[in-house]
Amino acid sequence: MFFHNLLVFAAISASAVWNVHAHGTITGVSGANGVQGTGFGILASTPRNGALPNPFEQDTSVIRDVEIQTGQVGVCGRTKASGNNDVASQLAAASAAGLPSASTDGSVTMTLHQVNQDGAGPYTCDVSADGGNTFQAATVTQQVPGKFGLSLATATNFTLVAQMPAGMACTAGPNGDACIMRCRNPALAGPFGSCVAVTNGSGAGTASAAGTASAAVTAAAGTATAPAAADAAAKKAKAAKAKRHMVSRIAGKRSGHWLDSQ
Numbered sequence: 001m002f003f004h005n006l007l008v009f010a011a012i013s014a015s016a017v018w019n020v021h022a023h024g025t026i027t028g029v030s031g032a033n034g035v036q037g038t039g040f041g042i043l044a045s046t047p048r049n050g051a052l053p054n055p056f057e058q059d060t061s062v063i064r065d066v067e068i069q070t071g072q073v074g075v076c077g078r079t080k081a082s083g084n085n086d087v088a089s090q091l092a093a094a095s096a097a098g099l100p101s102a103s104t105d106g107s108v109t110m111t112l113h114q115v116n117q118d119g120a121g122p123y124t125c126d127v128s129a130d131g132g133n134t135f136q137a138a139t140v141t142q143q144v145p146g147k148f149g150l151s152l153a154t155a156t157n158f159t160l161v162a163q164m165p166a167g168m169a170c171t172a173g174p175n176g177d178a179c180i181m182r183c184r185n186p187a188l189a190g191p192f193g194s195c196v197a198v199t200n201g202s203g204a205g206t207a208s209a210a211g212t213a214s215a216a217v218t219a220a221a222g223t224a225t226a227p228a229a230a231d232a233a234a235k236k237a238k239a240a241k242a243k244r245h246m247v248s249r250i251a252g253k254r255s256g257h258w259l260d261s262q
């Protein structure tokens with residue numbers, strides 16, 4: 001009986017970690033000023049009409065506190081396609097394209113594209129006025145459906161609205177007027193989500209900049225491709241090593257213990 005439970009546990013755990021069919025990503029930010037932006041790491045070329053890992057998950061960010069705290073990634077996590085989301089360059093690209101603005105009550109309206117099952121809600125958002133050094137909780141006022149990050153929705157767009165704290169003044173980016181809104185779900189294989197750059201009130205970009213927004217962000221992501229590819233290769237090697245380690249532990253007497261280190 002014990003052995004049976006152990007096997008079931010190992011199977012579920014292994015699928016949660018290795019069979020990563022995941023993901024929800026912020027493909028759009030609709031500014032009150034009419035400017036459209038996208039999340040950090042979003043590739044305009046990613047198709048949005050399917051639920052397979054490749055290519056549909058390629059620009060979803062995985063944003064894990066433990067990876068941020070250990071310095072493996074920045075505060076906006078990483079994507080499969082481009083590796084670490086470099087916060088400074090993503091902010092610069094978004095500012096150059098024109099920042100979508102929060103509405104007068106601080107609400108930021110986003111399109112959350114759920115690729116597949118564990119890209120569901122509820123999403124939690126926080127916001128940084130200082131380029132990612134500090135974050136404050138934002139209030140989600142329109143939520144993506146789901147429980148524990150799970151639902152049956154695939155290749156579906158949901159509106160996600162989060163409100164920044166009253167009086168917060170965005171001061172980051174090259175123009176000193178950007179905030180980073182970061183939203184993620186509680187999926188075990190994630191958390192999944194994205195960061196987006198926004199501004200509050202005046203100083204916002206103009207609607208005419210909207211068309212160039214996603215192009216500029218994509219271009220910035222493209223310049224990061226070479227180091228990102230090396231990064232991805234290193235991660236792949238590490239993952240393979242971790243998997244061997246896990247298998248040997250499951251086969252051995254300490255089955256289950258490996259989960260502690262996830």
Ligand SMILES: *[C@@H]1O[C@H](CO)[C@@H](O)[C@H](O)[C@H]1NC(C)=O
Pocket residue numbers: 027028048111113155156157
């Ligand atoms: C969802 O939004 C993305 C861009 O944000 C768009 O490309 C896609 O067509 C939308 N999908 C649906 C089903 O509306």
Ligand SMILES: *[C@@H]1O[C@H](CO)[C@@H](O)[C@H](O)[C@H]1NC(C)=O
Pocket residue numbers: 104105106164165166167168169170200201
């Ligand atoms: C927006 O920024 C200004 C400073 O430029 C600040 O005084 C104001 O409180 C902010 N508004 C909101 C809604 O956070």
